[in-house]
Amino acid sequence: MGKQRQHDILGDFLQCLGVPHTPGWTAGAVAAMPFPSLFGLSKLLQQCGVSTCGAHLNDKNELAQLSCPFIAHTPAGFMIVTEISGSTVSYLTQGAAETISLQDFIDASDGNVLLARPLPGAAEPDYSHNHMLQVAGVIKKIALRVCIIALFGYLFITNGIWKDVSAILVTLLDIGGLWLTWMLLQKSLRIHNSAADRVCGILQAGGCDDILKTGASTFFGIVSWSEVGFTYFSVSLLTLLIFPQHIPAIALCTACCLPFTIWSIWYQKFRAKAWCTLCVSVQCTLWLLFFCYLGGGWLSHIFPLPVAVIPLGLTYLTVLLVLNRLMPKLENKNTDDNN
Numbered sequence: 001m002g003k004q005r006q007h008d009i010l011g012d013f014l015q016c017l018g019v020p021h022t023p024g025w026t027a028g029a030v031a032a033m034p035f036p037s038l039f040g041l042s043k044l045l046q047q048c049g050v051s052t053c054g055a056h057l058n059d060k061n062e063l064a065q066l067s068c069p070f071i072a073h074t075p076a077g078f079m080i081v082t083e084i085s086g087s088t089v090s091y092l093t094q095g096a097a098e099t100i101s102l103q104d105f106i107d108a109s110d111g112n113v114l115l116a117r118p119l120p121g122a123a124e125p126d127y128s129h130n131h132m133l134q135v136a137g138v139i140k141k142i143a144l145r146v147c148i149i150a151l152f153g154y155l156f157i158t159n160g161i162w163k164d165v166s167a168i169l170v171t172l173l174d175i176g177g178l179w180l181t182w183m184l185l186q187k188s189l190r191i192h193n194s195a196a197d198r199v200c201g202i203l204q205a206g207g208c209d210d211i212l213k214t215g216a217s218t219f220f221g222i223v224s225w226s227e228v229g230f231t232y233f234s235v236s237l238l239t240l241l242i243f244p245q246h247i248p249a250i251a252l253c254t255a256c257c258l259p260f261t262i263w264s265i266w267y268q269k270f271r272a273k274a275w276c277t278l279c280v281s282v283q284c285t286l287w288l289l290f291f292c293y294l295g296g297g298w299l300s301h302i303f304p305l306p307v308a309v310i311p312l313g314l315t316y317l318t319v320l321l322v323l324n325r326l327m328p329k330l331e332n333k334n335t336d337d338n339n
Contacts, residue, residue: 010030017050020127022130048122054112069081081105175237185327248306257286
């Protein structure tokens, strides 16, 4: 049984009790506790209109007689016991449902428990206001996605990208590359992403993490290759959508990226002896983009060199430097959220 994160247990317990609450309030309330304790949790529950009773059971076999749900303390942390049925105990830890034998549960517990019963009208303080803010936050996220999709569709149609098969494929590959490099960025920031974990496990379990820890994951320690990749795909996609006449310039930049893909594969195989599935996927995407530009005839227009290469290169560099400045702030914020 792993130790449960502080900001999960209050919300999970209120959910089990059927008490209205918002994740933002529960996370903030528990984070404000000097240290996690059953006494502190009982005070927060009382603020929500929940009657609590803390107890220490000298005879831990009495745990099987308690009314669920309740919070039990173990040396590893807290666990929310949701059901005791026969010789099986169901509980929540970090929001995940788990089961354990009754005897193992009794052995793991130190006998300290927190019992709770919601009173009529129980809810977190200012629940109506907090719930409205939560709903507004969800609406903003939906509105942002709708606006992005609508703007993408408008540019895709009005600029005639849909008329050319190679341009359509380039658009899809840029979106795919953006998704892959976004997951790499999250890996770099140590932000948990279940999709990234599943992808990374395809070639080698833990391979992505191993590669990202090496010095080769950055360009001379200045910027990470995940930042470079995210910059490349985001700027390329926006340029394609807004200025499709500059596709030859994008094609030239893509061709210049290919030597790096060869070096990266060589490094993973012979030096690191580990495979980053996300990295390999990005490199495959770059080669597929190159063949799309080649098949679409865009590479035949790169000579004489288009003037657009200069502002495009400056845009890549500007976005990369801005992203590089933001990364430490995002990393610090993620660290603070996890503490």
